[in-house]
Amino acid sequence: MSYTSLVEHFEQLHHLQHLGAICGWDQATMMPPGGNEARAEALGTLAVLCHRQLQDDRLPDWFAAAGEEALTPEQGVSLHEMRRAWRDANMLPADLVRARSLAGSRCEHAWRSLRPANDWAGFLPLFEEVLNLSRQAAAARADTLGLSRYDSLLEQYEPGMRGAELDRLFGGLRGWLPDLIRQVQDKQRHEQVLVPEGPFPTAQQKALGLEVMTMLGFDFNHGRLDVSVHPFCGGVSEDVRLTTRYDEQDVTQALMGIIHETGHARYEQGLPAAWCRLPVGQARSMGVHESQSLFFEMQLARHPAFLARLAPLLERHFGTQPAFAPDNLARLYTRVEPGFIRVDADEVSYPAHIMLRYEIERDLIEGRMEARELPERWDQLMRQYLGLSTQGNDRDGCLQDIHWTDGSFGYFPSYTLGAIYAAQQAAAMERQLGPLARLIEADLPAIFGWLQQHIWQEASLQDTAGLLTAATGQALDPAPFRSHLEQRYLA
Structure with a gap:
């Protein structure tokens, strides 16, 4: 079933986002200051990987086929939310996603010292x-x-x-x-x-x-x-x-x-x-x-x-x-x-x-x-x-x-x-x-x-x-x- 393929695909995306969330938490709580540039690069790469997961060429076909399958009402809503996530990701090119992640990490890290000053x-x-x-x-x-x-x-x-x-x-x-x-x-x-x-x-x-x-x-x-x-x-x-x-x-x-x-x-x-x-x-x-x-x-x-x-x-x-x-x-x-x-x-x-x-x-x-x-x-x-x-x-x-x-x-x-x-x-x-x-x-x-x-x-x-x-x-x-x-x- 195409819906099953979509579920597996989005679960993989969740795992990547899980890693990003914990790395972001570490960046804000325990990471030594000298690690910020490397962490910004790593999170930028991860952001691109998540973005690519949502730009997979197979997704449009899976969405179309899943729409013809006999889904429960909850699965129907799930399919709608997957489509929304896919739509949002495909609005932006990958290079803009990466640039935003890098600029945000650098700005947030600098803010920690610039604000007190x-x-x-x-x-x-x-x-x-x-x-x-x-x-x-x-x-x-x-x-x-x-x-x-x-x-x-x-x-x-x-x-x-x-x-x-x-x-x-x-x-x-x-x-x-x-x-x-x-x-x-x-x-x-x-x-x-x-x-x-x-x-x-x-x-x-x-x-x-x-x-x-x-x-x-x-x-x-x-x-x-x-x-x-x-x-x-x-x-x-x-x-x-x-x-x-x-x-x-x-x-x-x-x-x-x-x-x-x-x-x-x-x-x-x-x-x-x-x-x-x-x-x-x-x-x-x-x-x-x-x-x-x-x-x-x-x-x-x-x-x-x-x-x-x-x-x-x-x-x-x-x-x-x-x-x-x-x-x-x-x-x-x-x-x-x-x-x-x-x-x-x-x-x-x-x-x-x-x-x-x-x-x-x-x-x-x-x-x-x-x-x-x-x-x-x-x-x-x-x-x-x-x-x-x-x-x-x-x-x-x-x-x-x-x-x-x-x-x-x-x-x-x-x-x-x-x-x-x-x-x-x-x-x-x-x-x-x-x-x-x-x-x-x-x-x-x-x-x-x-x-x-x-x-x-x-x-x-x-x-x-x-x-x-x-x-x-x-x-x-x-x-x-x-x-x-x-x-x-x-x-």
Whole structure:
């Protein structure tokens, strides 16, 4: 059967991608600095091998023949997802794939030292090369898909989403989010919040993180936790690699970072094993992926009921102090203070960081601005959205993120889409299972079971719109997200 040949072919591709994922994890966590150029070359070669696997001359005939075979509904969807992966790969020539991989590896590696040095001038030529190659890729994809250049990149991360829909969603947020930020700050102005007093040794922070990961159901037989400059979740579903970063004077950020990445990891580990080596068995989209990490971090871990469970763990690892009281933790973890750093942003001001990046990356790809203009535009939008200036402070401005260093344009909207999806899922879960507070207190497995049934095991068997509608009973709707923020921060 041609479908069987396709399955074998795509399983081979999965093995190559598996090696690439682990090599990328090693590059970010354990590789000595002197190994970067050789690793960049190796990953570039691997990227070409994966690309060639998807450009195999036999694939069109196999697709045509498989379409005439008696397939189950699931196999039919699997065939569709294989075709989509093949289509995406054939939009770009192999030399462009390799050039993008090399430029991205070099830019990302240099960023690690250039960002702490606030060296925008040193970063610019590397970034200009990444942007140039990304524009070439966007143009090639746009020609094939009949989309705008930015939409063609957005399609990689959030299939079916378009810039026009983002403009509508983000336009709605702009209508009420700034006022909500002000209201919450006014409400919190006279609240007393105790900051935990360190130091908090890294080894003990890691031990706490591992205990919380266990409570959240992470399978350590198929994953591990390490350290990197920028926290991430990588690897493959059979071997999930999480990273975080520690500050021995602040226990709060690393812990929530671990919980966030555990949400990503539980999604990966919950994908259907029978499909894990095929495109249909992968995560539906980056927005859906972010919905799981944000469900864990925002809907779950910052809930007062969860913080009440967290308080005794903090005391066991670091000793008793007033800051670890549950009510203080609730105030601490819901503090709204607009700041420079996206990954440290509170839940309410976070979407402003994403809207800023969305506007910039859209205009960069569409050619409406150039890389050299980035610091000035960043400062302008930071002033507009958050009332802060990054003039002369590129380290905490346009150099702070890793995403653009490897050409991941179109990715950032996934974060706020994920927050909207997560709030919609939480509202549906409460309608079906009862108050989230009760579930957190007495039945955490029921929460994970709901996610397993409605999100994780579905993988890519449905498109994002269908997945969300089936899970929550309604199409994409930002109303539950607004309701969640107003109830948590103003009620």
